[in-house]
Structure formats: structure tokens, C-alpha cells
Amino acid sequence: xxxxxxxxxxxxxxxxxxxxxxxxxxxxxxxxxxxxxxxxxxxxxxxxxxxxxxxxxxxxxxxxxxxxxxxxxxxxxxxxxxxxxxxxxxxxxxxxxxxxxxxxxxxxxxxxxxxxxxxxxxxxxxxxxxxxxxxxxxxxxxxxxxxxxxxxxxxxxxxxxxxxxxxxxxxxxxxxxxxxxxxxxxxxxxxxxxxxxxxxxxxxxxxxxxxxxxxxxxxxxxxxxxxxxxxxxxxxxxxxxxxxxxxxxxxxxxxxxxxxxxxxxxxxxxxxxxxxxxxxxxxxxxxxxxxxxxxxxxxxxxxxxxxxxxxxxxxxxxxxxxxxxxxxxxxxxxxxxxxx
Amino acid sequence: xxxxxxxxxxxxxxxxxxxxxxxxxxxxxxxxxxxxxxxxxxxxxxxxxxxxxxxxxxxxxxxxxxxxxxxxxxxxxxxxxxxxxxxxxxxxxxxxxxxxxxxxxxxxxxxxxxxxxxxxxxxxxxxxxxxxxxxxxxxxxxxxxxxxxxxxxxxxxxxxxxxxxxxxxxxxxxxxxxxxxxxxxxxxxxxxxxxxxxxxx
Numbered sequence: 001x002x003x004x005x006x007x008x009x010x011x012x013x014x015x016x017x018x019x020x021x022x023x024x025x026x027x028x029x030x031x032x033x034x035x036x037x038x039x040x041x042x043x044x045x046x047x048x049x050x051x052x053x054x055x056x057x058x059x060x061x062x063x064x065x066x067x068x069x070x071x072x073x074x075x076x077x078x079x080x081x082x083x084x085x086x087x088x089x090x091x092x093x094x095x096x097x098x099x100x101x102x103x104x105x106x107x108x109x110x111x112x113x114x115x116x117x118x119x120x121x122x123x124x125x126x127x128x129x130x131x132x133x134x135x136x137x138x139x140x141x142x143x144x145x146x147x148x149x150x151x152x153x154x155x156x157x158x159x160x161x162x163x164x165x166x167x168x169x170x171x172x173x174x175x176x177x178x179x180x181x182x183x184x185x186x187x188x189x190x191x192x193x194x195x196x197x198x199x200x201x202x203x204x205x206x207x208x209x210x211x212x213x214x215x216x217x218x219x220x221x222x223x224x225x226x227x228x229x230x231x232x233x234x235x236x237x238x239x240x241x242x243x244x245x246x247x248x249x250x251x252x253x254x255x256x257x258x259x260x261x262x263x264x265x266x267x268x269x270x271x272x273x274x275x276x277x278x279x280x281x282x283x284x285x286x287x288x289x290x291x292x293x294x295x296x297x298x299x300x301x302x303x304x305x306x307x308x309x310x311x312x313x314x315x316x317x318x319x320x321x322x323x324x325x326x327x328x329x330x331x332x333x334x335x336x337x338x339x340x
Numbered sequence: 341x342x343x344x345x346x347x348x349x350x351x352x353x354x355x356x357x358x359x360x361x362x363x364x365x366x367x368x369x370x371x372x373x374x375x376x377x378x379x380x381x382x383x384x385x386x387x388x389x390x391x392x393x394x395x396x397x398x399x400x401x402x403x404x405x406x407x408x409x410x411x412x413x414x415x416x417x418x419x420x421x422x423x424x425x426x427x428x429x430x431x432x433x434x435x436x437x438x439x440x441x442x443x444x445x446x447x448x449x450x451x452x453x454x455x456x457x458x459x460x461x462x463x464x465x466x467x468x469x470x471x472x473x474x475x476x477x478x479x480x481x482x483x484x485x486x487x488x489x490x491x492x493x494x495x496x497x498x499x500x501x502x503x504x505x506x507x508x509x510x511x512x513x514x515x516x517x518x519x520x521x522x523x524x525x526x527x528x529x530x531x532x533x534x535x536x537x538x539x540x541x
Binding site for chain 2: 026027028029070072074075076077109158160193195196198243244245246273276277278279306308309337
């Protein structure tokens with residue numbers, strides 16, 4: 001999609017939703033989201049307008065919306081439609097204005113479990129339930145091990161104290177691409193809820209043939225055919241989180257094979273919240289990954305300050321050992337409910 | 341181009357006033373069944389003070405609460421999630437939660453209410469406290485059962501003192517633990533808001 005077209009379509013959808021928002025019933029929510037992101041990279045020795053990588057989706061200067069609609073039959077909820085969309089500005093690559101679809105799924109309630117179809121989080125690891133939509137800190141989805149969003153279907157079942165989730169997705173990330181049978185199967189079984197019980201613990205498994213994806217960009221094209229190379233992958237993993245008073249600890253670990261070679265990754269994030277209602281949050285993390293010949297680690301620290309309910313300031317320092325790159329990134333982030 | 345982005349961002353800033361995310365049940369299917377064992381389903385809806393009368397309603401809510409709204413979660417357009425509970429075609433009650441300032445971050449105080457506004461269930465969805473076990477114990481939660489807004493009407497949420505039944509609720513923790521008064525404020529706020537959104541609609 002051409003950059004101008006993508007930008008105009010995104011703005012048009014947003015304006016239409018805003019125009020019709022006053023007519024919305026009490027079963028819908030619409031949020032406007034906007035962010036400015038910028039910083040400095042020692043690798044380019046100059047300014048950057050992204051937090052992780054020029055080709056990755058998050059975070060970049062962007063404008064978007066988040067829409068949720070509940071469906072019912074008059075006496076009970078039957079499903080949920082969730083749409084999360086951004087138009088992001090690319091500083092150094094084309095398209096300049098990129099349409100980004102995050103959530104675009106319908107979740108239907110069935111006896112004992114919920115079934116979703118569309119673009120959603122694969123059922124593996126911490127990233128299957130970690131809210132990273134505004135975060136500057138990188139996570140496992142920014143390596144080749146799993147995806148932040150993938151197209152397909154999945155189910156969530158809450159069986160008392162055990163939670164089970166499974167997904168069958170396209171294995172290409174945010175982009176819909178399937179020419180050689182790429183796919184990813186994932187499942188997670190876990191206990192706890194970070195909000196409710198102050199802890200989570202889970203075990204995950206992943207099997208599939210996936211593409212190397214970074215946001216909408218695919219990598220590792222075959223030099224002869226131009227087609228993107230499929231990568232067989234098999235992982236098992238463990239994830240968890242724990243909060244005690246103002247302190248929290250989160251981890252995500254995967255081990256197995258990627259492209260027929262041993263691969264593993266580990267994310268450990270810790271931090272603490274300060275001020276009333278956790279307005280100030282300080283976080284630090286270590287992210288290690290190894291696949292094929294790539295052996296890398298990132299050390300990062302982040303600070304978040306919520307000025308108002310809708311306005312937050314974030315700053316990130318990230319050091320990439322392999323590239324010997326230091327980044328300092330700042331973000332102004334708005335997230336505002338419309339017409340409530 | 342960056343200048344255009346910034347200008348667009350600023351142009352939209354009037355829309356970017358104050359709001360906060362709602363207080364949803366983490367496991368609505370399981371929680372509703374636990375709070376209303378005879379229920380056959382629930383319907384989710386969203387409400388706000390803005391949509392329920394705006395500034396006049398906010399003033400009435402603050403007067404009934406006996407305190408001003410403030411902080412990240414107490415804004416005129418904060419969305420509140422209401423679960424209407426059904427048994428067959430009949431409404432048998434409601435579940436509603438509020439965010440409340442706590443000693444360590446925020447609390448999420450949920451109430452199950454019958455169709456007349458009496459509390460049939462109380463629980464914390466979110467609580468981070470050294471005395472979490474005492475606050476979450478049935479002995480504390482059960483003290484709220486059967487109470488309604490009328491019982492909280494004279495309760496001073498800053499001191500916990502008053503003349504109604506709510507003033508008899510015993511602190512399960514130490515006298516210096518602020519989360520007891522925070523909880524009373526959360527419960528009273530929850531009841532006042534439900535009176536606006538449902539019972540006095």
C-alpha cells in the first residue's frame with residue numbers, strides 16, 4: 001500500500017469512528033492513541049524515530065485507535081470485536097506512512113472456552129498476556145522466536161485455577177503471507193493472574209514453519225527465487241511474573257530449535273513503582289537470544305511517568321552487545337477514551 | 341514531515357483530555373458464576389459520569405461520597421464496566437468494580453449487588469499489601485454483605501466513623517494500615533456510582 005494511501009485510509013477510519021462515536025451504544029468503547037517517539041543511536045551516530053529497529057512496528061511516531069465492541073443476545077454476552085490500528089511514520093524506509101493492524105479479531109464465547117479469529121497474540125510465553133502496546137522496552141517478540149501478533153485462530157479456556165490457551169496462526173507476524181505453507185502452532189498452560197493474584201507461571205510449546213518477520217517486513221529471501229525462506233521451529237518455554245508491594249519481576253524463557261539449529265532466548269525484567277497510583281515506574285531488563293550464528297544480548301532500562309490518566313512520558317536506554325549500539329529514546333504517549 | 345506529524349498530534353490534543361481505562365473482571369465467566377451461582381449469563385455494558393449527566397452528576401457523586409474525585413482513575417469520563425446478571429430472561433443482580441488509590445499502587449474493589457442495591461458479595465480483584473491475606477479473608481468480606489448505600493450515607497470515608505452499619509465494619513489489619521480506609525472509600529464510591537448508573541437512572 002502506498003504511504004499516502006495508507007495514511008489517508010487510517011485517518012479516514014479514525015474520523016468516521018469519531019464522527020459516529022456519539023451514536024455508539026453502551027456496549028462499545030473507542031480510544032484514540034497517539035505517540036511521538038525519537039532518540040539517538042550510537043550506531044547511526046544520529047537521531048532516530050523508533051525505539052527498537054527501523055523495520056519493527058513498535059515504537060514509532062504514530063496515530064491510531066483502539067475499538068472494542070461487545071455483542072450479546074439480550075441476556076448474555078456472545079462475543080467481542082477488538083480492533084487496534086495505527087498509522088506509523090517511517091523515518092528511513094518506505095512506506096513513509098505505514099498502516100499497522102494489531103488486534104483485529106472477533107472472540108466468540110462458547111461453553112467452557114472463548115474462540116478467536118483474526119490478528120491476535122499467539123498463545124506462547126509472557127508476550128501472550130504482557131501488555132506491550134505502549135512499551136519502549138523490547139521483548140521476546142522482537143526476536144525471531146515468536147510474534148507480537150499473528151493471523152489465525154485460537155482459544156482461551158479458564159478451567160478453575162488453570163488457564164489454557166492455544167493458537168494456530170500464519171507464522172508470518174503482522175503481514176499476511178502464505179506461499180509455501182508457513183504456520184505456527186502454540187499452546188500455553190498456566191496458573192495465576194498478575195492483576196488478580198500478583199503472580200503468573202506458565203509453560204508453553206511452539207511448533208511450526210515460520211518466516212523471519214519484523215513488523216510487516218519479512219527477511220531471509222531466497223537469492224534464486226526471491227521467496228522468503230521458511231524456518232522450522234520447535235520450542236518449549238516457561239514464563240512468569242511476580243509482584244510484591246511496589247516491586248515486580250517478569251521472565252520469559254524459550255529453548256529448542258530454529259532453522260534446524262539450537263536456539264534459546266531469555267528475558268528477565270524487574271522494576272518498581274513509585275508515587276501514588278504507580279505514577280512512576282522504573283524498569284530494567286536483560287534480553288538474551290541465540291539462534292543460528294546470531295548470539296546477542298540487550299541490556300535496557302526504562303522510566304515511565306504518567307502525567308495524567310491519558311498522557312505518559314517514557315524514556316529508554318538500550319545497549320545491544322552484538323552491534324555495540326547504545327540507544328536513548330524518549331516517548332510522549334496519549335491514550336484517550338472518546339465520548340465517555 | 342515531522343512538523344506535520346507534530347501539528348496533527350497537537351490538533352487532536354483537544355480530544356486528549358482526561359480519562360482512564362475501566363475496571364473489568366479478569367475472568368468474568370468464572371467470577372460471575374462464583375458470585376451468582378444460579379446465573380445463566382451476563383451482559384457487559386459501559387457507563388461514565390460524563391454520559392450520565394456530566395458536571396452536575398460529578399458534583400452529586402462527590403457530595404454523596406463526601407470527598408472530591410482526583411488521581412488517575414477518578415475523572416468525569418472514566419469508563420466503568422457494569423455486568424448485568426441474568427437468570428433466564430430476568431435480571432438478578434449486577435457486578436461492578438472501581439479503581440481506588442491504595443497504599444501500594446491501586447486497589448480494584450468489586451461488589452456483587454442484588455436488584456435493590458444490597459451487597460451480596462465483596463472482593464478485591466487487585467490488592468498489593470503486606471496484609472493482603474487479612475483483607476481478602478472471608479471474615480472481612482462478609483462484613484459488607486447485606487449493606488447498601490444507605491448504610492454508608494453517614495460514613496466519613498476519611499475517618500471511617502459514622503452512624504450507619506458501615507461504621508461497624510472492623511479493620512482486619514493494623515490501625516495504621518491505610519488500605520482499610522481506602523477500601524471503605526472504594527466500596528462507598530462503587531455504591532454511589534451504581535446508584536447513578538443503575539438504581540437511580
